[in-house]
Amino acid sequence: MTELVDLRLVFVTGKGGVGKTTVASALALFASQRGKRVLVCEVDAKGDVAGFFESSPTGFKEKEILPGLFAMTMDTEASLREYLKLQLRIPVVGRIGPLAKAFDFVATAAPGVREILTVGKLCYEVREQSYDLVVVDAPASGHIVGQLAAPQAINDLVKVGLIRSQTDWMLEILSDPTRTGLVAVCTPEEMPVNETIELAARVREETTVRLATVVVNRVLPELFGRQEESVFDALDAPPAVAALDGLLGGDPTPLLEAARLAVTMRRTRSTHLERLRAGIDPAVPLLYLPYLFTRSHGLRTTRQVASSLGEELGY
Amino acid sequence: MARSRPAAPVPGRGSLDSLLAAKEIVVACGPGGVGKTTTAAAAGVMAALRHGGKVLVLTVDPARRLADALGLEGIGNTERRVPAEAFRAAGLKPRGQLWAAMLDTKQSWDALIRRHAPDERTREEILANPLYQNISGRFIQSHDYIAMERLYEIHSEGAYDLIVVDTPPTRNALDFLDAPQRLADFFSSRLLRWLIVPYRSKLVNLATKPFYQIADRILGTQFLADISEFFILFQSMYDGFVERAEAVGRLLEDRRTTFMVVSTLEGVPLREAEFFAHELTARRLHLGAIVLNKVLPTYLQDAESAAVAERMKERADEAASALVPVLAAADPALGDEAQIRRVLTEVADSFLNFRVVALRESEERSHLADTPEVLATVPFFDTDIYDLAGLVRLGEQLWE
Numbered sequence: 001m002t003e004l005v006d007l008r009l010v011f012v013t014g015k016g017g018v019g020k021t022t023v024a025s026a027l028a029l030f031a032s033q034r035g036k037r038v039l040v041c042e043v044d045a046k047g048d049v050a051g052f053f054e055s056s057p058t059g060f061k062e063k064e065i066l067p068g069l070f071a072m073t074m075d076t077e078a079s080l081r082e083y084l085k086l087q088l089r090i091p092v093v094g095r096i097g098p099l100a101k102a103f104d105f106v107a108t109a110a111p112g113v114r115e116i117l118t119v120g121k122l123c124y125e126v127r128e129q130s131y132d133l134v135v136v137d138a139p140a141s142g143h144i145v146g147q148l149a150a151p152q153a154i155n156d157l158v159k160v161g162l163i164r165s166q167t168d169w170m171l172e173i174l175s176d177p178t179r180t181g182l183v184a185v186c187t188p189e190e191m192p193v194n195e196t197i198e199l200a201a202r203v204r205e206e207t208t209v210r211l212a213t214v215v216v217n218r219v220l221p222e223l224f225g226r227q228e229e230s231v232f233d234a235l236d237a238p239p240a241v242a243a244l245d246g247l248l249g250g251d252p253t254p255l256l257e258a259a260r261l262a263v264t265m266r267r268t269r270s271t272h273l274e275r276l277r278a279g280i281d282p283a284v285p286l287l288y289l290p291y292l293f294t295r296s297h298g299l300r301t302t303r304q305v306a307s308s309l310g311e312e313l314g315y
Numbered sequence: 316m317a318r319s320r321p322a323a324p325v326p327g328r329g330s331l332d333s334l335l336a337a338k339e340i341v342v343a344c345g346p347g348g349v350g351k352t353t354t355a356a357a358a359g360v361m362a363a364l365r366h367g368g369k370v371l372v373l374t375v376d377p378a379r380r381l382a383d384a385l386g387l388e389g390i391g392n393t394e395r396r397v398p399a400e401a402f403r404a405a406g407l408k409p410r411g412q413l414w415a416a417m418l419d420t421k422q423s424w425d426a427l428i429r430r431h432a433p434d435e436r437t438r439e440e441i442l443a444n445p446l447y448q449n450i451s452g453r454f455i456q457s458h459d460y461i462a463m464e465r466l467y468e469i470h471s472e473g474a475y476d477l478i479v480v481d482t483p484p485t486r487n488a489l490d491f492l493d494a495p496q497r498l499a500d501f502f503s504s505r506l507l508r509w510l511i512v513p514y515r516s517k518l519v520n521l522a523t524k525p526f527y528q529i530a531d532r533i534l535g536t537q538f539l540a541d542i543s544e545f546f547i548l549f550q551s552m553y554d555g556f557v558e559r560a561e562a563v564g565r566l567l568e569d570r571r572t573t574f575m576v577v578s579t580l581e582g583v584p585l586r587e588a589e590f591f592a593h594e595l596t597a598r599r600l601h602l603g604a605i606v607l608n609k610v611l612p613t614y615l616q617d618a619e620s621a622a623v624a625e626r627m628k629e630r631a632d633e634a635a636s637a638l639v640p641v642l643a644a645a646d647p648a649l650g651d652e653a654q655i656r657r658v659l660t661e662v663a664d665s666f667l668n669f670r671v672v673a674l675r676e677s678e679e680r681s682h683l684a685d686t687p688e689v690l691a692t693v694p695f696f697d698t699d700i701y702d703l704a705g706l707v708r709l710g711e712q713l714w715e
Contacts, residue, residue, distance in 0.1 A: 015347060015348055016346060016347015016348040017346060017347045017348015017349055017579075017581075017583075017584055018348055021583075046587075048583065051583075140347060142483075156445075157445055157446070157541070187348075189699070190699045190701065191352075192348070221665075223661045223662075223665055224658060224661060227648075227654065228654060228657060228658050228661075230646070230648070230649055231642065231649050231651075231654050231655055231658045232658050232662070234642045234645050234646065234649045235638070235642070235655075235658060235659070235662070237645065239641050239644070239645070240638060240641050240642060243637060243638060243641050244627075244634065244638070247630065247633070247634050247637055248623050248626045248627055248630065248634065249623075249626065250619060250620070250622060250623035250626070251619075251620070251623065252623055252627065252662075254614040254615075254617060254620040254623075254666070255620060255623060255624050255627065255662050255663065255666045256662060257612075257614065258612070258614070258615060258662075258665060258666045258669055259661070259662040259665050259666065261612070261669075261695070262665050262669065265695075268699060293668035293669065293671050293672055294671065295671060295675055296582065296675065297582050297583070
């Protein structure tokens with residue numbers, strides 16, 4: 001199976017709030033550090049990718065934000081304009097006004113159009129081989145299936161015409177497991193795990209894209225081994241607490257309580273991890289990223305995540 | 316609804332309790348992954364327990380999370396009562412009834428078409444149109460409108476004293492607010508008429524001709540014909556649709572409706588929530604409450620405890636050797652000095668680690684702008700909330 005960083009097109013999705021953009025940014029950074037020419041594309045134009053790299057805002061025109069690392073923000077209307085210019089050789093300038101309106105209208109009327117322009121632009125970059133790897137900060141797991149299934153859906157709807165001739169090569173790229181893969185990000189919590197298992201099933205049934213990897217983000221550290229936990233329990237009992245209070249000149253109870261909370265949280269989460277492993281095809285690898293106890297988000301954090309990701313990938 | 320707003324939260328000024336007692340609709344909104352669905356369910360459970368009456372929790376999330384949280388197997392588009400036994404089993408005696416429903420986008424669209432179609436033939440043609448099937452089933456923006464439409468529908472039937480709605484995970488948190496207006500604009504669009512005209516009269520005027528040439532080349536004639544058929548059929552329902560979309564918009568602005576923004580104190584979700592709160596106010600919608608979930612315990616911020624943790628690390632050797640006899644007294648197997656040292660270091664490190672996060676979040680919270688009357692904080696629960704008892708535990712925190 002093709003390694004994650006050796007794919008050409010990687011969609012990163014996940015339930016809201018699990019760190020999808022973090023993982024997409026870190027993967028792009030890691031691949032660029034390995035000497036690849038990488039494009040990271042943000043599909044939901046929230047501007048978060050720029051935040052993770054502390055760069056100026058990104059636009060539809062890609063921009064090199066770090067050596068070998070390019071970033072862009074998807075804009076379906078700009079994508080249509082580019083497409084028309086390249087494919088139809090239509091003198092777009094003169095007709096841009098009505099075209100924009102018409103586009104907005106058709107995209108709302110036939111909602112697959114917006115999705116196909118997004119997927120189309122991404123596949124185009126892959127086909128033209130302008131980059132070694134295109135990483136997509138894709139829509140959340142509730143929406144990604146619609147996006148990935150769009151070429152097939154359009155194929156079913158549109159029997160002839162230019163769009164139809166375009167979906168075939170897109171489908172070919174999307175369906176090729178040596179080129180395209182989906183990364184599902186989740187956290188070891190109940191609902192994100194449920195959603196990831198559901199997503200894996202839907203992706204298998206409704207799209208032609210392969211689920212390449214599940215990234216489990218924010219895994220809490222294991223504080224104690226089994227024997228150490230007995231020691232901890234004994235420390236949390238009155239004689240030891242009193243002794244510690246005397247030795248350290250202050251009440252250790254909040255420390256012990258915090259450790260107890262950390263242990264319980266870790267334990268609750270590990271049951272979800274077991275469920276996740278059982279619910280996902282054994283052929284799909286799970287990568288684990290640690291919970292970061294940091295002051296803020298930004299490039300420093302992205303670098304940390306990128307290096308954890310590299311370790312998990314065996315580099 | 317212009318309302319004066321305090322610059323900072325005034326303790327005791329408002330509570331979720333009084334807010335929920337006074338409103339008919341509570342819309343839970345905010346970024347994804349912050350416990351929005353669970354919070355909405357907990358608010359509904361508490362209202363049913365404390366206030367009585369009929370309370371409906373309407374979830375619009377396709378992930379069936381409310382079903383998990385309420386222990387209801389396969390709740391569907393129709394409202395179902397949460398069985399009294401479920402409350403009894405949790406040792407609870409609700410004063411009112413709790414109902415739950417989940418939005419099924421496809422079913423709701425079908426119902427909408429059945430209601431508005433002028434005749435049976437139009438209805439069947441729309442339901443069979445390939446474009447309609449895609450809009451209602453496969454593609455994504457359709458969730459947003461139908462969620463609000465269904466809320467309107469249920470509210471206008473008047474069967475519930477309180478409806479707590481959980482909003483869909485939209486790409487943009489405001490999509491569902493704009494959806495009714497977008498739909499109305501869409502159906503009154505001039506382009507819609509452009510698209511329909513040639514299939515009615517074969518008369519394409521000079522203005523629309525270039526549009527057709529392009530559209531034809533891109534989309535293909537058949538697809539264009541499908542689009543046109545779809546809209547010709549939809550035209551017959553135009554008035555009903557627009558009127559309805561406007562009514563839905565009015566309901567959201569109504570005094571009986573309030574919004575509850577749910578977030579955590581993590582950077583990205585919090586900024587999204589702040590933006591949302593700001594937008595609600597700008598649109599003159601009633602921002603009733605902000606709920607902050609998964610807040611770490613305050614003792615983590617204590618400077619005195621942090622100093623104890625630092626000393627525990629520094630003096631780990633000394634402390635470990637002093638503790639050997641204390642622990643060995645309880646169980647000789649626990650008297651391993653190296654092991655005690657490791658545990659002490661882990662405990663201290665863990666405290667200091669979580670403290671970094673707790674301090675950051677506390678700082679974030681102090682910057683929270685646009686504070687509504689109710690600002691509820693819910694602690695980090697060490698276990699998951701998956702049943703009624705858990706929802707009540709969460710709900711009691713909300714109520715304070």
